[in-house]
Amino acid sequence: MQLEEILYKHFGHRSFRPGQKEVIERLVDGKDVIALLPTGMGKSLCYQLPGYLFNAPVLIVSPLLSLMQDQVTQMKLLGEKRVIALNSFLNQQQKQYALNYLHQYRFIFISPEMLLQQQVKERLKQLKLSLIVVDEAHCISQWGFDFRPDYLRIGELFDYENRSPILALSATATNKVLGDIKSYLKMNNPFQYIHSVDRPNLHLSKRLFQHHEDKVEWIINHVLETEGPGIIYTQSRTKAESISNLLLNVGISVASYHAGKETLDRQFIQQQFLEGTIKWIVATNAFGMGVHKDNVRQIIHHTIPSNIANYMQEIGRAGRDGNDALAILLYAEGDEHFAKMLATDDLPSEHHVHLYENYRLRNENPHNMFQNEEISETAFRVLDYWMNQETSAFVLQRLNKMRIDKMQDVNEMMKFVQTEDCMRKVLVQYFGQPLESRPNNCCEVCGIQYDQIINQRQIEEIPIENNSWKKRIESILIGN
Amino acid sequence: MIFQTLVLKLLQEFNGERTVSAVYHLLRGKRSGQTIQDVGIFRLHDFFGLLPKLNRKIFDDQINLLKDHQYINILPDNRYKLTVSGLSRLKNTVKLSFDGWHYRGNEHIFFARLSLIVQTLSHQRKGDMKFIPIQQNEVVQHWVKNFLKSNQFDNGQFQETLLEEIVSSLEQLTNDDREKTIVVKRLGGMKQPGFTWQQISLHENLTEMDVQLLYIACLHSWIDEITSIEGKYPLLSKIAHQVRIELPLTDSANQTAQLFKKGYSIDEISIIRKLKTSTIEDHIVELAMNDRNFPYQNFLNEKDVQNVLNAIENYQTKQLKILREVVPNLSYFQLRLVLARGD
Ligand SMILES: Nc1ncnc2c1ncn2[C@@H]1O[C@H](COP(=O)(O)OP(=O)(O)OP(=O)(O)O)[C@@H](O)[C@H]1O
Ligand SMILES: [Mg+2]
Ligand SMILES: [Zn+2]
Numbered sequence: 001m002q003l004e005e006i007l008y009k010h011f012g013h014r015s016f017r018p019g020q021k022e023v024i025e026r027l028v029d030g031k032d033v034i035a036l037l038p039t040g041m042g043k044s045l046c047y048q049l050p051g052y053l054f055n056a057p058v059l060i061v062s063p064l065l066s067l068m069q070d071q072v073t074q075m076k077l078l079g080e081k082r083v084i085a086l087n088s089f090l091n092q093q094q095k096q097y098a099l100n101y102l103h104q105y106r107f108i109f110i111s112p113e114m115l116l117q118q119q120v121k122e123r124l125k126q127l128k129l130s131l132i133v134v135d136e137a138h139c140i141s142q143w144g145f146d147f148r149p150d151y152l153r154i155g156e157l158f159d160y161e162n163r164s165p166i167l168a169l170s171a172t173a174t175n176k177v178l179g180d181i182k183s184y185l186k187m188n189n190p191f192q193y194i195h196s197v198d199r200p201n202l203h204l205s206k207r208l209f210q211h212h213e214d215k216v217e218w219i220i221n222h223v224l225e226t227e228g229p230g231i232i233y234t235q236s237r238t239k240a241e242s243i244s245n246l247l248l249n250v251g252i253s254v255a256s257y258h259a260g261k262e263t264l265d266r267q268f269i270q271q272q273f274l275e276g277t278i279k280w281i282v283a284t285n286a287f288g289m290g291v292h293k294d295n296v297r298q299i300i301h302h303t304i305p306s307n308i309a310n311y312m313q314e315i316g317r318a319g320r321d322g323n324d325a326l327a328i329l330l331y332a333e334g335d336e337h338f339a340k341m342l343a344t345d346d347l348p349s350e351h352h353v354h355l356y357e358n359y360r361l362r363n364e365n366p367h368n369m370f371q372n373e374e375i376s377e378t379a380f381r382v383l384d385y386w387m388n389q390e391t392s393a394f395v396l397q398r399l400n401k402m403r404i405d406k407m408q409d410v411n412e413m414m415k416f417v418q419t420e421d422c423m424r425k426v427l428v429q430y431f432g433q434p435l436e437s438r439p440n441n442c443c444e445v446c447g448i449q450y451d452q453i454i455n456q457r458q459i460e461e462i463p464i465e466n467n468s469w470k471k472r473i474e475s476i477l478i479g480n
Numbered sequence: 481m482i483f484q485t486l487v488l489k490l491l492q493e494f495n496g497e498r499t500v501s502a503v504y505h506l507l508r509g510k511r512s513g514q515t516i517q518d519v520g521i522f523r524l525h526d527f528f529g530l531l532p533k534l535n536r537k538i539f540d541d542q543i544n545l546l547k548d549h550q551y552i553n554i555l556p557d558n559r560y561k562l563t564v565s566g567l568s569r570l571k572n573t574v575k576l577s578f579d580g581w582h583y584r585g586n587e588h589i590f591f592a593r594l595s596l597i598v599q600t601l602s603h604q605r606k607g608d609m610k611f612i613p614i615q616q617n618e619v620v621q622h623w624v625k626n627f628l629k630s631n632q633f634d635n636g637q638f639q640e641t642l643l644e645e646i647v648s649s650l651e652q653l654t655n656d657d658r659e660k661t662i663v664v665k666r667l668g669g670m671k672q673p674g675f676t677w678q679q680i681s682l683h684e685n686l687t688e689m690d691v692q693l694l695y696i697a698c699l700h701s702w703i704d705e706i707t708s709i710e711g712k713y714p715l716l717s718k719i720a721h722q723v724r725i726e727l728p729l730t731d732s733a734n735q736t737a738q739l740f741k742k743g744y745s746i747d748e749i750s751i752i753r754k755l756k757t758s759t760i761e762d763h764i765v766e767l768a769m770n771d772r773n774f775p776y777q778n779f780l781n782e783k784d785v786q787n788v789l790n791a792i793e794n795y796q797t798k799q800l801k802i803l804r805e806v807v808p809n810l811s812y813f814q815l816r817l818v819l820a821r822g823d
Contacts, residue, residue, distance in 0.1 A: 073612050094618065248682055255676055264595070264666070264674070267614040271673035469657065469664040473646055476602050476669035477639045 006052055007045075011078065017042045019193050023167070024049055027131060032166045032190035034137070034181060038199050039171040039316025040294075044071065047133040047167055051080075051106045054130030056164075060109045061132075061154060063139045065089070066286075068109045071135075074292070075107060082106040086114050099123045112150040115157060124157070129164045134185060137168035138309060141180035146347060146402045147378060149385035155186040166190075171316060172197065172309040175432040197312065197431045201319045202327055203453050204423045204443040209332040215302055216243060218330065222300070223252055227455040228279035230298030233305070233314055235342060237284060243302065244282040254280040257287040288313055294320040297454050299327045304335050304417060306343040307409035308430050311416075324441075326453045331417045336410050343406040346376055348383040348399060353392050356383060422446050482690040485573045486527075487542050488551055492562055492570060493522050497799050499558040504539045507531045509584050511730050513762040519581070520769035520820040521798050529584035530696060538689070576697040577655060579704060582724050587699040590723045592617065595667050595674070596624045597719065601639050602669025614668060627718065645713045652705050658684065659698035662691055729766055736763035737771075761813045768820040780814055788818040 003021060007013050023035045023046045037043050051058045062068040068085045075083045082105045084098055102108060102123060114120055134140070140151045158166065168181050168190075182190060209215050219232060234240050237258040244256035255269045255278050272278040274293050281287060285305070296318040305311045311329075319325030352375050359366040366387070370380040386395045412430060419426045423443035425435045441448045467475070490503045498518065505515045509529020519528050546552045551566030596615040603611050613621060631638070650660050662684070668674035677688040684691060706716045707724055729737060732755075739749045746764065750757045768774040776785070784807070791806040792798060803815050810818075 069616055077610055077612070089618065244678070248678075255678060261676075263616055264592075264614060265676045265678075267612070267616075268668065268674045268676050271612075271614075271668070275671070275673065277673070469650070469661045470647055472661075472664050473598075473667065474643060476598060476667060476672050477643045478605060 003049070006049060010049070010052055011045065013045075017045075019195050020045055020049075023191075023193050024053075026191045027165050027167060028053065030165055032187045034168045034170075034178065034187070034190050034192045034194075036170055036173055036178075036192070036194045036197070038195060038197055039313065040199075040320035041171075041195065043135070043169045043171070044074075046169065047131060047135075048075070048078075048107075050131050056128045056130035057103065057105050057108050058131045058133060059124070059129050060107065061112055061115060061134045062109050063112070063136050063143070063148075063151075065111065067136075068111065070292075071109055080106065083109070085109040086120065087111045088114070095119075103127055112148065112154055116150050116153055121157060131164055131167060132158055133167045133169065134181075135169050137181045137185075138170040138173045138177050140184050141177045142307075142309060145398075146382055146406075149382060152184055152385075155184050159186050172312045172431070174309075174430065177309075194433075196428070196433055196436060198424060198428050198433075198435065199316065199319065200437070200439045201322060201324050202315055203324060203439070203441045203448055204315075204327050204329075204427070205448050205450070206329040206331060206417060206423070206444045208417075209330065212332045212335070215330045215332055216246065219243065219300060219302065220246060220250060222328075223247060223254075223280060223457075224250060225457055226298070226450065227457050228298060229273065229276070229293065229296050230280050230300065231287065231296060231314075231317055232280060232282045232300045232302055233287075234282060234284065234302040235338070239302070240282045240284055247280065247282070252280060253278050254282060257281050257283040259284065259286045285310065285314065288317060291317055293317075295323070296320070297323075297325050299325070301327075301329045304329065304331060304339050304410075304413050306339050306406070306413070308412055308416060308427065311413065312427070324453045326450060329417065336414050339410045339413070340407050343410055344403050346378050347402055347406070348375065348379040350396060350399070352379060352383055353387075353396055353399070356387055357392055420445060481686075482574075482576070482693050483687070484542060484545065485570070486576075486693065487539075488546060488562070488566060489570055489573070490524070490527060491546075491552060491560060492567070493524060494518070495522070495796075495798065496559065496561050497797065500543050500554075500560055501558060504534065504536065507534050507539075509580065513766075516730075516766055516769070517762075517816060517820075520765065521816075525581035526578040528580040530578055530580045530693075532585040576693065577701040578697055579700040582726075583700055583703070584725060586723045586725065587696060587703060589620070590703055590720050591663075591666070591699060592620045593624055593627070593719050594716075596620060597628065597642070598667050599669055600624065600628060601633065601642065602672070604634065605639050606670045608670060611670065614674070631715065631718075642715050645716045649702065649705050649713050649716060653698070653701050655698050655701055659694045662695045663698050663702070666695065729763075729770060732759075733763040733766045736760055737767045740764065740767065761816075765813070765816045765820050768817055776817065779817055780810075784810055784814065785818055788815060 003024060004015070007016065018041070019035060019037050020042060023033050026033050027046075027050055035043065035046055047058055047060060060071070062071060065087055068087060069089075072083055072085045084105050084107070086095070086098060086108060087110070090098065099120065110120075115124075134154065139148070140154070143151055145152070166185055166187055168185060168187070170177070170181070173181065178192075181187070207215075207218065209218070223230075232243065234243060237260050240256040240258050244254050247254040255272070257266065257269055261269070269278060269281065270291070273281055299315045299318045301311070301314070305314060315327040318327060352369070355369055355374060356366050359369060366384065367380070369375045370377060375383070383395070386398060390398070416423060416426050416430075422435070422438065422445055424438060424446075428435045438446060441452055487503060490506065491500065494502055502515070502518060505512070506518065506524055506527055507530050509515075509532055515528075519525055543552075543554075546566070547554055549565075550563055551569055552560045552562055554560050592615050596613055599611065599614050603609055615621060615624075653660070662680055665675045665680055665683075675683070677691055680691050681688045686694075703720050703723060706713050706720050710717070736749055736753065739752060744752065746757055746760050749755075750760045753760070768776070787807050788803060788810065791803050795802055795806060797803070798819060800812055800815055804810070804812060807815070
């Protein structure tokens with residue numbers, strides 16, 4: 001069957017988007033592939049379609065539990081039943097069952113941590129896979145060193161003769177990150193499909209403020225005057241709560257979204273946002289990958305993200321329908337200090353390194369550091385990984401370097417904030433690419449007029465449900 | 481305000497004989513000997529495990545608030561005392577129908593099942609079975625799938641039957657409509673998503689915590705109603721299957737109880753189970769609290785019991801130390817048994 005036929009049969013699309021066919025054809029030829037396609041371009045299809053070409057499971061390594069869950073749900077919506085997520089949500093019994101029947105699935109999603117469990121490793125060794133996918137592959141270098149070291153080990157696992165091809169997907173990889181991906185995954189002279197990271201329909205604005213507090217006031221006025229749907233990104237749960245409450249009080253239909261929300265609430269928020277009853281979401285970076293609303297018109301950053309890649313991912317939620325969208329970055333003097341603090345907060349310190357050594361000297365399991373609440377879980381994971389790789393002197397150097405790198409990332413972000421050159425150009429150049437052309441209303445520096453990109457707010461009553469509980473349950477269950 | 485009243489009321493119930501943390505452990509349903517004994521001693525079954533995920537900071541914030549309002553004074557060692565205005569704050573507050581002891585957070589399992597069933601039925605009725613399940617937990621999804629299949633949910637009448645059960649059982653409850661509304665707002669269906677806590681809190685002009693407490697109270701009475709008479713609500717009682725805990729013992733206490741019922745003595749059980757006698761005694765106290773037919777006469781005679789009850793009355797205390805001084809012929813274990821009876 002022609003690839004186009006399969007595309008239509010299983011996904012209902014008439015034609016491929018740029019890159020998709022090229023990538024799939026190489027995979028069919030058995031080559032390793034790195035595909036860099038901008039946010040929302042359709043990276044998932046590059047591994048979904050091959051699932052229907054080969055007669056063996058596709059393994060997808062995916063970074064976030066929520067993202068994985070979402071990918072599985074999306075596949076099931078497409079009518080695919082042979083799909084499973086192997087992650088820490090499964091209990092031992094479910095896991096065993098899944099492992100026994102692993103060969104019968106078409107798509108197997110898995111977290112790097114799960115991938116490295118002995119039991120799982122052994123099973124995977126016996127299994128013939130048709131394709132190994134690493135989604136959001138920039139995580140290898142963005143998270144591997146200082147957050148989730150297991151990312152660095154994925155490659156070890158597939159380092160054998162005659163392994164199936166590896167596909168690495170990302171929207172936001174610099175040349176350095178591309179290098180990390182290639183070497184840590186031990187890829188074999190991969191074919192690279194690099195699309196421009198630029199999204200011409202996203203228009204880039206920034207606003208500078210004297211005082212931190214002024215930003216919230218500006219947000220309220222802006223949201224009162226312009227039309228969503230939109231997402232407001234901020235740095236903490238409390239901020240997300242307080243900004244959303246302020247907006248609620250002026251009659252905006254808005255919800256806060258962060259890692260502290262219970263899952264049912266998250267579902268309701270996503271549903272209402274998709275449906276349009278919620279117009280705005282005030283979120284921490286927990287809201288992002290895996291949100292499938294294609295008509296988001298505005299992204300507002302209440303605080304600067306800790307690096308450019310995150311910024312790209314976050315503004316990438318907007319304009320997925322191809323229509324114009326506006327991204328506004330707010331900055332007040334001194335914001336970068338806070339961003340730096342946040343970015344380096346969870347790195348192990350020199351003190352931790354010495355503690356670790358002391359535990360070793362006492363012949364006590366260093367893991368107790370974490371039990372004794374002397375270190376956070378993340379920091380311990382990172383410290384433990386490196387202490388088992390190299391001497392403490394090297395670890396100290398390495399940690400120091402990580403800290404400097406993270407600060408440097410914020411500085412890069414600041415360059416973007418402060419540039420007097422085209423913002424789009426700075427952004428694209430950060431990823432080592434030339435800027436090919438500039439759209440109208442390109443950016444704050446080139447000149448931008450909001451009213452040519454977004455609409456005025458249509459004031460509509462928020463429909464409050466005045467139905468009695470009896471009416472409501474009746475209408476849910478049997479309509480009318 | 482509801483949460484505030486609740487915490488204040490529990491502080492009052494503990495009568496200043498514990499630290500403020502006792503209230504926290506009680507609400508979280510900590511399965512430790514101390515907390516479980518306290519439940520019996522102070523008759524706090526209704527409140528045990530109401531908020532299994534209660535965050536310490538939120539609790540501490542509330543304690544500070546109570547202090548700032550001068551409803552309580554904080555004494556050394558994390559102890560406290562209710563003030564006069566604290567006591568009057570507790571007058572004429574609404575009573576909520578909690579039954580924590582028998583649910584301990586399991587009410588959320590009931591609701592998770594129900595909400596996925598309702599969502600599925602809503603989509604089925606409208607002929608569109610492609611939807612994202614609002615419950616992501618695989619165990620719940622699996623359970624619901626089996627439930628729907630084994631009850632022929634697509635027979636065309638299923639929605640009506642379930643609706644009828646939901647409406648008539650909720651109507652039986654004396655809880656006010658506000659509570660029922662909150663519960664139903666957490667349900668959703670096709671093109672009718674449920675509401676978030678933040679939204680309901682805005683609708684009802686209550687804090688999110690208070691909304692959740694009303695919700696829990698309503699679920700408790702609802703499941704009580706559903707499970708009270710067998711066969712009255714055939715579908716709902718299946719959905720509530722094994723949600724209510726009938727003999728709520730810890731696993732270890734349960735093993736002890738089995739041996740005890742076979743007639744082994746405390747010492748014998750302690751040898752068999754290789755546990756300290758004090759631990760076995762804890763288990764026996766736990767059993768006494770839960771089992772209405774507990775054979776007290778094995779350990780105490782009527783006169784002893786009466787003496788202890790008098791002491792509690794005369795000294796206005798349930799502190800074991802003081803009771804021990806007043807009734808020195810009884811052991812701590814015997815005293816705890818009397819308190820476990822809760823009369
Ligand atoms: N060939 C195609 N024709 C039409 N629509 C497509 C095609 N391929 C993908 N899409 C649609 O594009 C949307 C985005 O796809 P996808 O989630 O794979 O993007 P992504 O590149 O992974 O984005 P992100 O970087 O945010 O993860 C989906 O709704 C998908 O159905
Ligand atoms: Mg993707
Ligand atoms: Zn520009």
